[in-house]
Amino acid sequence: MLDKKYNAQEKEGKWLQYWKDNAVYKFTRDNRPVFSVDTPPPTVNGKIHIGHVFSYSQAEMVTRYKRLRGFNVFYPFGFDDNGLPSERLVEKEQGKKAHQIGREEFSRLCYETTDRYEEEFRQLFGQLGVGADMSMCYKTVSPSTIKISQTSFLDLVSKGHCYHKESPALWCNECMTSIAQAELETKTIKTTFNYIHFTTVEDGEQFTIATTRPELLPAIVCVFVNPEDEKRAHLIGKTARIPAINVEVPIMADEKVAIDKGTGVVMCCTFGDQTDIEWWKKYNLPLKHIFTDDGRIIDSVPNYGGLKIKEARAKVIEDLKNAGVVEKIEELEHEVQVHERCGKEVEYSVMKQWFIDTTSHKEDFIRMGNNIKWHPEHMHKRYDEWVNNIAWDWCISRQRYFGVPFPVWYCADCGEAVFARVEDLPVNPLTDKPHIHNCPKCGCSEFVPERDVMDTWATSSVTPLINMKYGEENNYEDILRPMSIRVNASDIIRTWDFYTIVKSFYHFGHQPWNEVMISGFVMAGKGEKISKSKNNSKSDPMQLIKEYSADVIRYWAGSGRLGTDIVFADETILRGRKLVNKIWNVSKFIEMHLTDFENKEFNDYEYIDRWILGSFQEMEKGFIKYLDEYEVGLALNHLEKFFWNFCDNYIEIVKHRLYRPEEFGEKARYSGQKTVYTILYKLLQDFSIFFPFITEEIYQELFHDNKSIHLTEIKPLEFDFDSEIKNGDMIIEIISQARGEKTNHNVSLKTPIKKLDISVDQQLKDAINQSIKDFKATLFIQSLTLQDAKEGFIVNELELNLDETDVK
RNA sequence: GGAAGUUUAGCUCAGUUGGUAGAGCAUCUGCCUUACAAGCAGGCGGUCAUAGGUUCGAGUCCUAUAACUUCCACCA
Numbered sequence: 012m013l014d015k016k017y018n019a020q021e022k023e024g025k026w027l028q029y030w031k032d033n034a035v036y037k038f039t040r041d042n043r044p045v046f047s048v049d050t051p052p053p054t055v056n057g058k059i060h061i062g063h064v065f066s067y068s069q070a071e072m073v074t075r076y077k078r079l080r081g082f083n084v085f086y087p088f089g090f091d092d093n094g095l096p097s098e099r100l101v102e103k104e105q106g107k108k109a110h111q112i113g114r115e116e117f118s119r120l121c122y123e124t125t126d127r128y129e130e131e132f133r134q135l136f137g138q139l140g141v142g143a144d145m146s147m148c149y150k151t152v153s154p155s156t157i158k159i160s161q162t163s164f165l166d167l168v169s170k171g172h173c174y175h176k177e178s179p180a181l182w183c184n185e186c187m188t189s190i191a192q193a194e195l196e197t198k199t200i201k202t203t204f205n206y207i208h209f210t211t212v213e214d215g216e217q218f219t220i221a222t223t224r225p226e227l228l229p230a231i232v233c234v235f236v237n238p239e240d241e242k243r244a245h246l247i248g249k250t251a252r253i254p255a256i257n258v259e260v261p262i263m264a265d266e267k268v269a270i271d272k273g274t275g276v277v278m279c280c281t282f283g284d285q286t287d288i289e290w291w292k293k294y295n296l297p298l299k300h301i302f303t304d305d306g307r308i309i310d311s312v313p314n315y316g317g318l319k320i321k322e323a324r325a326k327v328i329e330d331l332k333n334a335g336v337v338e339k340i341e342e343l344e345h346e347v348q349v350h351e352r353c354g355k356e357v358e359y360s361v362m363k364q365w366f367i368d369t370t371s372h373k374e375d376f377i378r379m380g381n382n383i384k385w386h387p388e389h390m391h392k393r394y395d396e397w398v399n400n401i402a403w404d405w406c407i408s409r410q411r412y413f414g415v416p417f418p419v420w421y422c423a424d425c426g427e428a429v430f431a432r433v434e435d436l437p438v439n440p441l442t443d444k445p446h447i448h449n450c451p452k453c454g455c456s457e458f459v460p461e462r463d464v465m466d467t468w469a470t471s472s473v474t475p476l477i478n479m480k481y482g483e484e485n486n487y488e489d490i491l492r493p494m495s496i497r498v499n500a501s502d503i504i505r506t507w508d509f510y511t512i513v514k515s516f517y518h519f520g521h522q523p524w525n526e527v528m529i530s531g532f533v534m535a536g537k538g539e540k541i542s543k544s545k546n547n548s549k550s551d552p553m554q555l556i557k558e559y560s561a562d563v564i565r566y567w568a569g570s571g572r573l574g575t576d577i578v579f580a581d582e583t584i585l586r587g588r589k590l591v592n593k594i595w596n597v598s599k600f601i602e603m604h605l606t607d608f609e610n611k612e613f614n615d616y617e618y619i620d621r622w623i624l625g626s627f628q629e630m631e632k633g634f635i636k637y638l639d640e641y642e643v644g645l646a647l648n649h650l651e652k653f654f655w656n657f658c659d660n661y662i663e664i665v666k667h668r669l670y671r672p673e674e675f676g677e678k679a680r681y682s683g684q685k686t687v688y689t690i691l692y693k694l695l696q697d698f699s700i701f702f703p704f705i706t707e708e709i710y711q712e713l714f715h716d717n718k719s720i721h722l723t724e725i726k727p728l729e730f731d732f733d734s735e736i737k738n739g740d741m742i743i744e745i746i747s748q749a750r751g752e753k754t755n756h757n758v759s760l761k762t763p764i765k766k767l768d769i770s771v772d773q774q775l776k777d778a779i780n781q782s783i784k785d786f787k788a789t790l791f792i793q794s795l796t797l798q799d800a801k802e803g804f805i806v807n808e809l810e811l812n813l814d815e816t817d818v819k
Numbered sequence: 820g821g822a823a824g825u826u827u828a829g830c831u832c833a834g835u836u837g838g839u840a841g842a843g844c845a846u847c848u849g850c851c852u853u854a855c856a857a858g859c860a861g862g863c864g865g866u867c868a869u870a871g872g873u874u875c876g877a878g879u880c881c882u883a884u885a886a887c888u889u890c891c892a893c894c895a
Binding site: 220235268286348396502532578585595597598633637640644648663753754 | 832833845850853857889890893895
């Protein structure tokens with residue numbers, strides 16, 4: 012028997028254990044079609060928030076749906092403990108920078124810290140009921156992952172898509188590492204636009220350059236003017252003297268200079284922005300790099316050496332003012348590029364780095380994107396736009412510690428790179444030695460290890476390879492190339508999705524998955540993203556689960572449209588609680604009336620039973636259609652609507668038959684029993700996608716066939732009850748009107764109707780005649796007369812019997 | 820500067836091929852009805868952002884505009 016009240020905390024614990032003991036979510040090969048999910052490994056870098064719950068729930072529900080539809084679900088899990096986020100966490104906890112701690116100790120702390128946080132994440136996803144196969148759980152810094160990541164690197168090198176080159180790269184002087192274009196964010200800051208007088212050496216002609224970055228004056232290598240510029244073209248070919256610095260640079264022509272922007276004269280520094288890099292390459296300009304790795308002016312710059320960038324800026328402005336060469340200073344708000352991990356403004360640096368070619372195969376990447384079905388569709392555009400706008404090859408070198416090492420050494424003499432052999436992977440060049448003893452180029456026997464580690468995304472982008480156990484025996488390559496679906500939020504289309512596509516294309520020549528499912532974000536309020544740094548998430552998910560149950564939290568997480576942002580709303584939680592509670596109560600009711608029920612072949616259903624069976628069948632069609640589009644929220648909405656109709660209308664009608672067979676007949680009772688049995692079974696299956704716990708509890712208690720509801724299969728009904736659906740709905744409308752009449756008289760719904768006279772059309776008359784006992788019993792009608800109407804129905808007379816409160 | 824999404828009841832949001840506007844919450848009124856008061860029945864509440872157009876008919880299709888959100892680019 013089901014308990015009077017459902018104790019979520021106790022039952023959820025029980026079923027978690029049951030699923031674990033019975034390996035319900037375990038993947039084993041068989042001959043069913045495979046549905047495979049490339050799950051986002053959460054970044055294990057701190058506090059769990061409600062956003063984690065949201066983004067995993069929708070995808071998890073899809074896997075439950077697919078399982079119920081007969082797919083062999085391949086649903087692994089992973090944790091991303093790799094890279095800068097983990098390092099920053101450790102630095103914050105220790106209150107020290109990595110280089111102050113020392114490489115080895117720092118690495119140890121990273122492992123220890125991420126392990127600790129990982130346990131919390133594991134617990135949360137467990138308690139949420141995430142039905143992943145945890146025996147296939149990977150970590151992004153484990154030896155096997157490092158091996159696959161290094162294998163991928165070597166493959167790309169051998170195919171010529173990955174190269175080592177001295178080249179300008181984006182540099183974060185807070186994190187002291189190079190970064191990639193995809194790791195940039197824009198931020199609006201207040202600054203000043205400074206108009207500075209320059210003069211020509213030849214004739215002392217004065218001209219003005221406007222800049223937001225006067226500290227770059229020592230890095231100026233040349234000045235540009237547009238050759239079409241009538242007013243200033245005469246400057247071309249002359250020499251400019253830089254004020255305050257007193258250095259002379261040539262004035263050159265380039266059509267990229269906008270005549271009407273700023274002052275029409277541009278200083279070119281190495282490097283202030285991307286155009287500078289372009290010009291530097293195009294005109295083979297000298298390199299004047301004036302910043303240190305941690306954001307200071309290098310010592311060799313007179314007057315400013317050793318100052319931080321912003322200090323230098325202030326001092327330069329001051330000096331320029333004193334020299335009387337500042338025309339004006341304007342206040343300015345503009346957008347600058349910052350590093351997404353720390354929010355600090357990004358600089359440029361030139362050093363030897365590893366790059367993956369992302370710029371010369373754009374057409375292929377676009378084609379790969381076209382081979383993938385995007386849900387929702389418009390997210391495809393974001394991908395295309397990103398690919399089309401990529402300006403840099405992907406720099407994967409990070410001058411950091413905690414990450415996948417490059418399996419590379421360099422000849423101490425000639426600098427030739429020596430790569431590890433695939434069979435020797437994983438290797439750490441800092442501790443391992445190359446397999447050859449002499450440089451193949453110069454014969455030198457001394458090698459220098461690569462000290463950089465790879466970008467986190469360089470490893471995250473091989474999750475399909477990790478999933479398929481690439482390179483191992485008994486791998487899953489045959490079933491996971493490509494995988495069925497990738498799921499993630501919209502913010503990492505340009506990183507995770509893009510890089511994975513790049514690598515899959517280079518490795519295999521095809522797309523990594525057939526479909527992509529993009530979820531939205533959880534907003535703390537309107538237009539306010541939940542963020543760890545702001546700590547603006549009001550709700551701790553563990554606390555919420557404790558308070559409302561995992562099923563109810565899942566209701567919130569499963570609502571809403573795919574790809575659409577959601578605000579955490581108490582009212583949605585309450586609505587979920589009502590729904591879950593109702594499922595429990597109606598199940599209790601049905602259980603009560605099934606104690607003597609035997610499931611037999613039966614086709615002689617009562618009219619109203621045919622109505623609800625047909626309605627369920629119709630509903631489930633739409634339900635399936637939504638789920639096939641991965642619109643879990645819409646599917647749930649659709650199902651919920653039917654469910655309340657089932658409870659409030661159908662159950663109210665059928666209960667008389669169930670309670671009083673002596674009055675309505677045993678066959679009519681059996682028809683009702685068979686109907687509620689069938690529909691509850693199917694409702695539980697459908698609801699199990701969203702509420703895995705309570706549905707399991709009810710299922711095992713009522714339908715005890717010794718197996719988890721999550722391993723059953725949805726088989727759609729195949730009735731032909733179109734007429735019953737249509738006319739049954741009309742009957743419900745009549746009932747509703749009559750109930751309204753009772754309510755308007757402020758009397759109980761049990762109040763008998765002394766006389767009801769209605770006009771109905773022929774179809775409806777047939778329907779009412781076929782369901783006459785149910786109809787009269789539901790409304791407590793003592794006398795009913797039916798007249799003819801052309802269409803629909805009209806209530807001619809309704810007289811309540813206010814003397815009696817009960818018919819029986 | 821380019822692009823995408825959103826705009827429907829006081830609030831949160833549904834509305835699948837165009838056919839008389841829906842749900843929950845809130846509010847108000849009744850009803851303790853042999854599953855459920857965490858319930859049931861009902862009321863109030865909307866020129867579907869604005870302006871045009873296509874159509875017999877537009878919340879739904881087309882065009883333009885506005886506001887909000889987001890992505891991207893430029894930032895001398």
